Every structure is written in C-alpha cells, then in structure tokens.
Amino acid sequence: MELDETAARLGVPVEDVERVHQLAGDRPSAPLPDKADARAILGRLAVPPDDTTEIMAGWPDPDSPHWTPELRWLLDRSIALVRADLGGHGWLSPGPELPRERGPAWRHLYAYAYLALVDVVTAYHRDHGIADAVSWVTLADLGRNLAVDRRMRGEGWPVMQSWLTLHARGGLYELGRLQHQRGDGAIDLHIPESGPLTPEAVAASLDEARAFFPRHFPDEHYTAFACGSWLLDPQLREYLPEDSNIVRFQRRFELEPYDEQEGPDADVEVLRFGFRSLTTPLDELPRGSVLQRAIIDHLKAGRHWQWRRGRFPI
Ligand SMILES: CC(C)(COP(=O)(O)OP(=O)(O)OC[C@H]1O[C@@H](n2cnc3c(N)ncnc32)[C@H](O)[C@@H]1OP(=O)(O)O)[C@@H](O)C(=O)NCCC(=O)NCCS
Missing domain, CATH: 3.40.630.120 (Aminopeptidase)
Structure with missing residues (x-):
C-alpha cells in the first residue's frame, strides 16, 4: 500500500505516516504478549477494568475484524519506531494522533504498542540492574494515564501517547x-x-x-x-x-x-x-x-x- 493511501485510510496527514515510515524503516518490531497472559500484565500495569475490557475485546488476533492492514502496519511500525530509540530519553511521538472513536483498535493502538514493548524495556531495565518493583511501578503509569484520559473524555491521550514512550524506552523511572x-x-x-x-x-x-x-x-x-x-x-x-x-x-x-x-x-x-x-x-x-x-x-x-x-x- 502506498503511504498516501495508508494515510487516507487512517484519517491522518500523510506527513505523519511518512515520518513513521522514515523513523521505523525496516527496523525490528516486537511481538505482543500472549493473549492468555494479557489480563495479568494489564493488572500489573494498573489498567482499569473498563480499559482492560476494551483492550481484550480489540486484541490484534490474526483474524480480528477490527484490524485492517493499515492499522496492523501502523502498530508494527510504531513499535519498531519506539524500540529503535530504546534507552533514549527525549520526547518522542510514536505516530499520528488517530480518530479513536472509530473502534477499539483505533482507540488503543498505542496501548498495544506499549504492551509489546514491556518485554523489551524490562530487559533493558534488567541490563541496568534495576529492580523489578521499580520497573512495574514505572510502567504502571499506563493505567494511571488511561484512567485520567477517560475522565478527560479522550482529551488527554494526544499528549499521553508520546509521554508513555519515555517509560517504554527506559527514559523515566518512578521512584516514590x-x-x-x-x-x-x-x-x-x-x-x-x-x-x-x-x-x-x-x-x-x-x-x-x-x-x-x-x-x-x-x-x-x-x-x-x-x-x-x-x-x-x-x-x-x-x-x-x-x-x-x-x-x-x-x-x-x-x-x-x-x-x-x-x-x-x-x-x-x-x-x-x-x-x-x-x-x-x-x-x-x-x-x-x-x-x-x-x-x-x-x-x-x-x-x-x-x-x-x-x-x-x-
Ligand atoms: C501537584 C499536586 C499533587 C499538588 O497537590 P497538593 O499537594 O494538594 O497541593 P497544595 O497543598 O499546594 O494545594 C493547595 C490547594 O490547591 C488545591 N489543589 C492542588 N492541586 C490541585 C489540582 N490538581 N486540582 C484541583 N485542586 C488542586 C488543593 O486542594 C488545595 O486547595 P484547598 O486548600 O482549597 O483544598 C496536584 O496538583 C496534582 O495532583 N496535580 C496533577 C499532576 C500535575 O499537575 N503534575 C505536574 C504536571 S506538569
């Protein structure tokens, strides 16, 4: 699919799609955790029940009707884009702001990307000798942000989707x-x-x-x-x-x-x-x-x- 067609189907500016294409290139993505483990992981990430239900319902199974080719492309390349900057600590957008009202895949695409990066970033933490407890308390900001975003009726997410890439790259730690x-x-x-x-x-x-x-x-x-x-x-x-x-x-x-x-x-x-x-x-x-x-x-x-x-x- 051409980038302009991808952008049109995603309902976002073509420059945003070109940026993802350039930054992610053909760099490695990372798989999502097994669906059977997902609820337990969402629990550790303090994701509230409403969001857990939506995230499970929209899970990107290979045959999920929610996931069109362009959404799958964006999920895969967004993971690669953030992963490519593992260890970075600057502000980083994971991709375009999506029309999230279109469904669970649209709504939670960057939460799925975050889930895929949990294994990557906890391995980075371990390489730096960081205790598990610090890893999970830090990463549980996902749940805190989803809860706030719900209170904000979606108005918080455009900033949060970038903010949360700091956690996913090992750039930020919650200490007390x-x-x-x-x-x-x-x-x-x-x-x-x-x-x-x-x-x-x-x-x-x-x-x-x-x-x-x-x-x-x-x-x-x-x-x-x-x-x-x-x-x-x-x-x-x-x-x-x-x-x-x-x-x-x-x-x-x-x-x-x-x-x-x-x-x-x-x-x-x-x-x-x-x-x-x-x-x-x-x-x-x-x-x-x-x-x-x-x-x-x-x-x-x-x-x-x-x-x-x-x-x-x-
Ligand atoms: C930072 C924060 C914890 C400070 O709260 P706090 O410890 O209660 O602060 P203070 O003691 O200075 O509060 C003074 C008054 O302001 C109120 N207040 C403080 N933060 C408030 C907030 N975010 N919303 C509404 N009222 C607030 C307090 O209730 C208190 O008013 P009162 O005496 O009438 O009850 C709080 O503002 C907060 O949770 N903010 C959200 C996160 C944030 O802003 N982060 C920085 C992002 S750049």
Whole structure:
C-alpha cells in the first residue's frame, strides 16, 4: 500500500505516516504478549477494568475484524519506531494522533504498542540492574494515564501517547512520589497525580534518585534536578498559602528567565491538571479548591499562566 493511501485510510496527514515510515524503516518490531497472559500484565500495569475490557475485546488476533492492514502496519511500525530509540530519553511521538472513536483498535493502538514493548524495556531495565518493583511501578503509569484520559473524555491521550514512550524506552523511572527522567546533566522531575505533594515525600524521592542514577546509569553524570511545569509559575503565590505543598515545592527551585515561546501553553496545562478538562467554559468549571478558584479568576481577569523551568543542585 502506498503511504498516501495508508494515510487516507487512517484519517491522518500523510506527513505523519511518512515520518513513521522514515523513523521505523525496516527496523525490528516486537511481538505482543500472549493473549492468555494479557489480563495479568494489564493488572500489573494498573489498567482499569473498563480499559482492560476494551483492550481484550480489540486484541490484534490474526483474524480480528477490527484490524485492517493499515492499522496492523501502523502498530508494527510504531513499535519498531519506539524500540529503535530504546534507552533514549527525549520526547518522542510514536505516530499520528488517530480518530479513536472509530473502534477499539483505533482507540488503543498505542496501548498495544506499549504492551509489546514491556518485554523489551524490562530487559533493558534488567541490563541496568534495576529492580523489578521499580520497573512495574514505572510502567504502571499506563493505567494511571488511561484512567485520567477517560475522565478527560479522550482529551488527554494526544499528549499521553508520546509521554508513555519515555517509560517504554527506559527514559523515566518512578521512584516514590516523583518520576525522574534521564537527561543531559539534569534529572527532569515529573509529578504524577498520586495524592498530595508533601515535602517529606518529595525529599524521600530525591534521595532515592541520588542513589538510583549513579548505581544504574554510572556513565551519566547528573549535577541538578530540573523541572518544567505550570506548578513553578510564581504567580501561584498570589493565591496559594505559603505552607501549601505547591509553594513549598516551588521554593526548592531557581527559576530560569521566563520565555513565552518555551514549553506548552500554560493556560491549557492548568486546565488539564487542575480540572482534567480542556474545553469546559470557565463559568462551568468547579470552584472546589483554592487552586481551582485561582485558575479561573486569573484567566477571567484576562491574565495568563506561565510554564516555567527551574533547577536546583543535586
Ligand atoms: C501537584 C499536586 C499533587 C499538588 O497537590 P497538593 O499537594 O494538594 O497541593 P497544595 O497543598 O499546594 O494545594 C493547595 C490547594 O490547591 C488545591 N489543589 C492542588 N492541586 C490541585 C489540582 N490538581 N486540582 C484541583 N485542586 C488542586 C488543593 O486542594 C488545595 O486547595 P484547598 O486548600 O482549597 O483544598 C496536584 O496538583 C496534582 O495532583 N496535580 C496533577 C499532576 C500535575 O499537575 N503534575 C505536574 C504536571 S506538569
């Protein structure tokens, strides 16, 4: 099949298909786990029951009616594309954003790719002496993201499909409260939605990382922890109490000068993380917490939120 025909059948821009074709080439893919083992693996990956049911129903069996040749091509080449960058830690899109409402294969194509990569990345972890418990806790972000995406009615997935390639390439590790992404000289911190961000939990996670990276990645030299987030916007201090966890987290960092062009649009990111909806009108959003009221009032006053980067020495 020609690439333009593949793109038309997938309902995506031809450039996106050309990119997959170029990056994956004829590099090796990886098989999905046996279907008989899939439920147990989905359980270890914290995939919620609704998604488990859909993923099992849409399983890419050779005779599945859900899987057209172009979907099978994309699944196979997307796995190859991500696998080709095993050990990488940059942002990587696994392929085009799909019209997911077309069915379970469309909806979960990149989740199937992730499942195929579980064996590949856990072997990479083992080569680096990383404990099984860290592997599975890290990889279980798949389930957390699927659950959030369901709350977001699918609005979260376009970012998540790329985000999850970090886990699938060995680029990111969940150590206690925080996720730690390998980088060039700095460990980038990410904050999953998993309860309050207490200073004690943050300190414990940083301590874990201080031991983890020299032990498992001795060739990489880290001098700083870094973070890019809506959480580091100093304007939050106009609204949040000084003893709030977010403000206390902010105090650890020295901020880089603000660059409006850098990072994602913070007005969107505060809606993503403060409401889990990107499209609800401001007047219809809940005002249940001081943060939610701050986000709404700030935007209604015509002001903007900032995506800020900061760092502090290891
Ligand atoms: C980061 C996070 C754990 C901080 O939560 P926390 O520890 O409760 O933070 P604080 O103590 O500073 O909270 C201060 C106030 O804001 C509220 N708040 C904090 N995060 C909130 C969120 N994501 N949504 C709604 N309200 C929130 C708290 O309930 C509290 O309000 P209250 O006193 O009226 O109850 C939380 O925002 C979260 O889970 N975010 C999602 C993940 C995320 O944003 N990651 C970073 C991506 S770049």
